[in-house]
Amino acid sequence: MTGAHQVLAALADVEIDVRRAVAERKAVDPKPDDPYRGLYLTPEMVDRILADGPAAGDGPSGPVLTRLAENFELTDLDVRFLLVALAPEIDPRFERLYAYLNDDVTRGRATVGLVLSLCGLPPAGAGRFRFGSGAPLVSGGLIEVLDEDRPALARALRLPDRVVAHLLGDRELDPSIAGACRVRTENADPEAARLGAGVAAGARLLYFRTRDGDPSDKAVRVLAAAGRPALVADARQLDGHMAVLVREARLRGAGIVLGPVDALGDKLRDLVARTPDLPTILFGRGYWDPRWGDRTPVSLTVSIEGQHRLGGEQLRRAGTVAEHRALLAGRPVRAEDVQAGVRAQNAAGLERLARRVVPEVGWDDLVLPEPVRRQLTELTIRARHRDQVLGTWRMRPGGGRGRGVTALFAGESGTGKTMACEVVAAELGLDLYVVDLSTVVDKYVGETEKNLERVFDEAVDVQGVLLFDEADAIFGKRSQVKDAHDRYANLESAFLLQRMESFDGIAVLTTNLRANLDEAFTRRLDVIADFPMPDAGQRFALWDRCLGAELPRASDVDIKFCADRFELTGGSIRSCAVTAAYLAADAGRSVTMADLVTAVRGEYVKLGRLVLDSEFSPW
Template sequence: MTSGSLPHLFARLAALERRIRAAVAVRRGSDPNPDDPFRGLYLSDEAIDALLASRREPYVPFQASAASGRLGRLAETARLSGLDVELLLVALAPDVDSRFEQFYGYLNDDVTRRRATAGLALRLCGLPEASATGRARLDPSSPLRSAGLLVVDDRERPFLSRSLRVPDRVVNHLLGDDLADAALAGVAKVVDEVTAADVGNLVRAFRAQVRLAYLRERPGGGAREVAAAALGHAGFAVLEVDAARLRAEDVSTVAVLREAVLRGAGVVLGPVEEEPPLAALTHPSVPLVVFGPNVWDPRWSPDPPLLHDAAPLPVADRADLWRLKLDGRLAPGVDPAAATAHFVLGPGQITRAARAASVSALVDGGVVTTEHLRAGARSQNAAGLQRLARRIEPAVGWDDLVLPTGVVGLLHELAARARRRDQVIDQWRMRPGGGRGRGVTGLFAGDSGTGKTMSAEVIASSLGLDMYTVNLATVVDKYVGETEKNLERIFTEASGVNGVLLFDEADAIFGKRSEVRDAHDRYANIESAYLLQRMETFDGIAVLATNLRANLDEAFTRRLDVVVDFPLPDEPLRRLLWDRCLGETAPRTEVDLDFLAGAFELAGGHIRSAAVTAAYLAAENGGPVGMAEVVGAVAREYRKLGRLVGEREFGRYLGLAADGAAR
């Protein structure tokens, strides 16, 4: 606050006090009993006669003078006239100098009315009570009231006897207090720092008096940060407003607009998906930037906005922003662009992710590694998807996979597509037009237990992402159209999450379209057609896993980036699987791995299940894992699969299988 602001404000109030002194003198001159100690509590006959004998005249008019300091800046921003400023000062006086309460009580002829009434304020400004010009300055649409600078109370009273009040936030602002209105806590915040961005067109628009803009947010576009940067570079302070909380908490939009006017700020409102309160936030001095994921609806405002797409930051800009926010704390040789290239993050998310990475690194000596970067990036995932899918933090890597070389190669290809899509799709523009998304999708097909789910987890781990397994119970619904709605919610939430989305048993919802014989077939085909279209526009990473590839609709094949067939493991792979699953930490005696691999044709999942069962048997017996426990566990696995436990497979260990079954 400038040093001249308060002296100027007090000088203006002193001028108001001189006019009040003159008004008091006039009042005393017409009072038949000026020394009556109960004046203002009752009306005597003489007072009524005096009222009848005189006319209500204005007091000495004010002398117009230029406002300075905060009062002057507020008058300029709120488009206040000289009369508006004087009316504001009249209403403000009791909040700055308590003597004015007594002054107004006397002039109102009612000691209980200690604020200026509309009629008294007009007369103190030298206007008749019936002045249309003066009364219009107190209308709800006037600059004072529409910006929330002045409140007219006592609506049940006649207009001239309604009290005028200045909100505490306005009083505090004029006295030098910059704290935001407490009513806006959690709904609106002042942005002190804006992220550098290429927003030249928007800046020029705001400087050219454009007062309404709509930013359509693309995944990773950071529309909020783009809007704040544009307003900041155009010379405005920035007030960010959460549209959902503004609606849910029923906060007055007048309070939001008042805060913006007091600060000379632009308002950033969003994200919006339904009609926002634009009319209540419209002001000629306040640029309003609305953002959301959908296209602008012309019904929201009669005034067309400036339309702008908030596109994702280029890879180089993202890398520069990571380095700027990490401020030299990166470990040697760590490239933030390479480590997080497959993460879709906006500028604000990168800023918060960098802080999270720095905090995590404090435990490890303060140096930020690739793991810290990816953990920070994952911390920006929205929680909405966890209500629709099960979140899994990957705990396996490439070395844990026991699969044929060709299958592993296809899995590496799928991971590479996720890492390189910025370069191929955005920079090289290898997928132009058609409204296609930037998604990466793969199909994992094979018998149960062949490693489909584990492979999806490995891909998520290699990319530093979480995995989300879609629960079909939350998707499939017997009512027409509900399954599509559930899937849409999943895809929408997934677009804001950096993760791998796994549809297990995908044939249940991605099944073939069939010939229409009844209404059920028609609606089933509609469901499949919707999925075909939605997969085309998906921007994330999705894996479809199925035991029945033949049941999937052929139209999905074109939309899949990689199709991986998982075969049953051959004997060398089964031997390696038995060795891996029995592990190195559990105690074990001589286990005939060659026999287990050659005799039992089991998938990896069944081998793992048998190994765990064998470990439980050994723990219960108080000894190491041996052939007796392993063969007994295999016998149990055979029975679960509906297979016969016979000499052909178990050979010389058939007795151990029988003993294990008896336990």
């Protein structure tokens, strides 16, 4: 028997009571020639209404009502009240009969007084208090009491559309929260089984603290182990519909998974108050604040394993993006499609503080000594396996240390530090975020620290590599305190030391002056790579790659001469190649050796270097 049939069968007793009440009313109804006949239903009209449908026999309450009573802690009398109020929502005959019994054709809903009467209860008895604001029917959102300006017994009762739909078998989420919620269930793992046993035994409020992702998958498995589906809600999209969220969870017999709690504000206290008996798992970045509710949860620190720290819903969306990219290209899904799908889940908050770079270079584009390349490889290995090494194997225990990976790239401007960061990001399938120091450094005391804290907090929500270019500007050495300025500068450095140590992401610092960095920073770094000036062989490879395969070259172009004679960094060589290309384009011909030499001379002037004719001979 379906939910709708069960409910219709359960209305049988309600119809019998209504017929009895109608019979009693007909015995004292006004005469047919009453001048106000049009304002009420006559006995003859009531007879016709009753004749429209047969009197129902006794029917079972059905599992749907049994589960409803269990989930909302309803008494048998509450269920009876609910059915009386439900009747006109699904059978139009009851609307007209209730209007007749209410002696008002405009009031087709059950009133408090009518419900009590149909259930054989006195109007001044305890039954009327089952419609108070704290009673299960009302506090659970199953019944709304209307017409507060009327006397208590004359107030109409209404069932929300979602409650009516649920009783008739509809499993769709309430429209007001459908965009923020998803019903999920997954198989439990051993750890989830242990926690789930605790939930099943009575632990009703858990808090998962995490700094590196969305732990909703773990929470769903815990609830599954406790024998419940999970109603997973995004607090950033919920828009304060706490009562609706709790009602939906109770209707389904589900537990609630909700976070991040940082987005809830004062609404969190309302949720905690509404769920004393409902399994609820909250999650957020910080530690639980007792001011968030009158109940204290069991707090657990959880880590999201894997290179891409995404929750289940984000993973599903990333997979959809990857699949659609492949469909548009008319080919199977590739690794780059998956990476693009993952990057599409990045929060936009960091882009207000940093410049987002989608990597477009690879290892073949780097011209670096082999020791430096090995250090870059070590950085990617640390980023890939940090959860196993730092988490499972606990190689960085205690002290509030994060599971981040930090590196320093030191070397003169143009030696390839930024490109190396881009290559590392590409190897890991991540975006590169270059922090804009103009949005961070502030002349006012304490503001730089606040801005950096915003950068680190926003970085948690992105799948990316964080790059602090020219890092010595904000990670400089602490000095002896001689005045207030020194003291505050040292406080700023101390804050950065602590924040970097607790960071859970991947960060790279670059500097032209390694000696300017505080030694305490370098001690905390995982990888330090020194980028030297390229030698002649490396300069030859750089000239060849910067000129590229598409740019036409004249027969007199001698890049070996350029590599041997001009000691330039990779950045300067690229700048010279671009300048020469513009000269050739303006002349409408291939790039010539004269163009290259002219470009190099201009680069020397720009760098403030001495231009010697002998160095450029014979050109």
